[in-house]
Amino acid sequence: MIDTDNFYKSLGALRQIGPDEQLMIAEGLRVACEVHQWTLFLEQVMNTEDRLQALFNSARKVKQVIPLSTRSGWLAIRCPSVVPEDETAVSLAKLRQVVEELGISIDSSYG
Known part of the structure; x- marks a missing residue:
């Protein structure tokens, strides 16, 4: 289970983020969090062979993350939280x- 308020606050959110909202954590990088998962949207990374390879390599290094593509063709990564205990720190x-594996830095000014 993920405490969504603490999750977003740790990423620099200045206000409570609603269930239908996403937090921009860097240029072209948004995250949406629910109690049972977070999804990272890579808006400026198209499905080129090099980027797909980087995405899958980073996913292999981090347990439980799932690479995927959105309906609009952008790449994304999802990480489920399946235990009833608080996994907010682990999820973050x-x-x-x-x-970090994707070579992207998070700029706290986006939160």
Whole structure:
């Protein structure tokens, strides 16, 4: 289980993020969090062979993350939280590790 308020606050959100909203954590990088999962949207990364390879390589290094593409053709990564205990800190660590593996820096001015 993920505490969505703490998740977003740890990423620099200045206000409560609603269930239909996403938080921009860097240029072209948005995250949506629910109690049972987070999804990272890579808006400026198209499905080129190099980017797909980087996405799958980063997903292999972080347990439980799933690479996918959205209906609009953008790449994304999802990480489920399947335990009833609070996994907010673990979820944040996984998100940061994925972003780091992709070679993207999170700029707190976007929160």
